[in-house]
Amino acid sequence: MIEAFAAGSNFELYVHKFSMKTADPRINPITANKIKQYGAGVTVLTTDQCPYLPDAVDIFDGAAAELGLGCQIIKLKSAQQAQNNGVNPNGTFAVLYNGQVVTSKYEKAEKFKTMITNLESSPEKLA
Numbered sequence: 001m002i003e004a005f006a007a008g009s010n011f012e013l014y015v016h017k018f019s020m021k022t023a024d025p026r027i028n029p030i031t032a033n034k035i036k037q038y039g040a041g042v043t044v045l046t047t048d049q050c051p052y053l054p055d056a057v058d059i060f061d062g063a064a065a066e067l068g069l070g071c072q073i074i075k076l077k078s079a080q081q082a083q084n085n086g087v088n089p090n091g092t093f094a095v096l097y098n099g100q101v102v103t104s105k106y107e108k109a110e111k112f113k114t115m116i117t118n119l120e121s122s123p124e125k126l127a
Contacts, residue, residue: 011089027089034086036099041070042116043096045085048075053093056106060095063109067116069097 015025038045042064046053057073064071076082082091088104095102095112102115 013089028083028086030086030089032099035096035101037086038072038074038096038099040098041072042102044071044073045087045094045096046073046075047077047082047092049092052106056093059107059109060112063112063116066109067113069116 011027013025013027042060044057044060046057061071061073076085076091085091085094087096087101088094090104093106094104095107097116097119100119102112102119107115
C-alpha cells in the first residue's frame with residue numbers, strides 16, 4: 001500500500017496496485033480560486049449520497065439565518081460536479097464561508113455558529 005495523493009491535512013488517498021504499470025489514482029486539485037468562486041456568505045455543497053445530508057443542510061441553513069447570514073445551497077447532481085467542485089476531495093458535502101472551507105462534516109448548529117464566530121475574529125482558528 002502506498003500513498004498516492006495527500007490533499008491538505010484531512011484527506012489522503014492510498015492505493016494497493018495489482019499492477020505497477022497502472023497509473024496512480026488522483027484527486028482533482030483544490031485551489032483558492034475554485035473555492036472563491038462560491039462567493040461571500042455561507043455556501044453548502046450537498047448531494048443525495050447520504051440520507052442524513054438534508055438534515056445537515058437544514059441545520060447549517062438555520063444556523064446561518066440565526067447569525068444573520070445568507071446561505072446558498074448547491075446540490076451537486078453528477079459525479080463530475082462532485083469530483084470537480086474544487087472544495088473537498090470527498091465531494092459529497094462541504095460548507096464554506098466567505099471563500100474558506102469551514103467543514104466537510106455534519107455539525108450541530110451551535111458548533112457551526114462557533115466556527116463562524118471564530119472565523120470572523122481570526123481566520124486561523126478554523127477547526
